[in-house]
Amino acid sequence: MHPPIASDLDGAANSVLGKVRLILEAFGPDDESLGLSEIVRRSGVAKASVHRLAQELLRWGLLERRGSEYWLGMRLFEIGQRVPRQRILREAARPYMEDLYQATGETIHLAVLDGLEVIYLEKVSGHSQVSRPSRVAGRMPLHCTATGKALLAFGPASLFTEVVAAPLARITPRTVILPKLLAQELDQARKAGYAIEREQIRIGYLSVAIPLIGATGTMVAALSVTAPTFRADVNKYVGLLGMVSRRITKSITLSDEQRP
Amino acid sequence: MHPPIASDLDGAANSVLGKVRLILEAFGPDDESLGLSEIVRRSGVAKASVHRLAQELLRWGLLERRGSEYWLGMRLFEIGQRVPRQRILREAARPYMEDLYQATGETIHLAVLDGLEVIYLEKVSGHSQVSRPSRVAGRMPLHCTATGKALLAFGPASLFTEVVAAPLARITPRTVILPKLLAQELDQARKAGYAIEREQIRIGYLSVAIPLIGATGTMVAALSVTAPTFRADVNKYVGLLGMVSRRITKSITLSDEQRP
DNA sequence: GGATGTGTTCCGGTAGACGAAACGCCGGCA
């Protein structure tokens, strides 16, 4: 765990909010608690300032504390659940994701575009953590995930251009990293109405994703089924996803205007 | 939607963080976007300050904007998912909640104590929104919800004392609001190993909840099944919950020390 | 005892924060 990239946060420590950001982002996705000194080390903010701001964050509930250890506080979870861009989609999609999970027995993801990445809004799965790399609110590259490919294929062409402007990361030996090959995959996805990745993100697994198109015809999200390759039934998943996507988009009141 | 209670936030507007809190909490659980002037009205913070802080929150990603409308930003959702008190429990309980949902076809809730309320960490349900009053990260009173009763019954006696120190709210005509009667219910719950509420929170619905006890023997959370009264099978739910709770508590690495 | 680590408190200095006021734009209405 390293502090946020310095170039993103130049000058951050010369404002209160900048320091608060550094403090809260010192806690990584797998951390439990941190001591004050560890927060200082990770954030680069002066100890007395960290202490002072932490007291105020405690009063707000954004941090919680026991003894000398600090935790991210429940109030963050509460406010985070209010974010309309995830709330409305999740609420609309959840029952259908449950249906898909029951019909397939495999892991179901709901993802949206954020910056140049996929961010997972929801994941329905059982005891086998088949898609271990993914987590709710986690981010993954667009180019090698099925949801990412669906977002690329059915989203604006400018998105593809932006994504391939930087070298594409190779996650597995099967990851497609040549822009030309990726473009062909996306063409195929547009013709077929769904995107697919086979072992491009995790060996032994494949995902099938379809786009959720909003009322004004623009990409809103993508929905996928992820399964171990040996037992995957792509045609079945595509059929189910297709039926479900029509119902979800009917129930979404979210327009693309929701997308800032 | 009204601004945060003034008594909780006396003096809040004389610090940066206090103002940020007022701004972020101006967005309610069902809001989508707010204009700058509406944020000003709800928060009571001066317009120029709201504008200035909003710009910084935009840079951080805690707010997002389109035109002159502001949204809570995806970054809040991301950080909110890092909160260990919800993350670890949810991850442990999710697969079992799916099992329960499949076995019962009814709504499953996972809840923890926060302050003197229940807060729902997760909810698995299908198309019938049987427990409409509840939502993830939503809060409900302890005394009239099954999860709340389980938390009271199996938690420290001091909690009960605190809760009944103030008048208990009557939600439905069936809500138990006399401390003596509530105490009897909790005794019954302790003897039976589970808590139950019948139409105390919503007419026509009942819930059954069991406690999740951590490694050190203290209450960590409560898990419930909620169903329409006419088709509820309490014995079935109790049996299933019992089997599942043993497995969840085995997989929880969370100790009560996680509870600040 | 000294060194090292943790978290807490102090307090003079200052720059970041403040917000009234002005500005520019827009839509509605007489």
Next chain:
DNA sequence: TGCCGGCGTTTCGTCTACCGGAACACATCC
């Protein structure tokens, strides 16, 4: 058309909230 009220943005003199080095208190280890 002109006025008004609403919106969001900008300005800039003022000031106090914020800053953080330093001191302090406590704990552990050699």
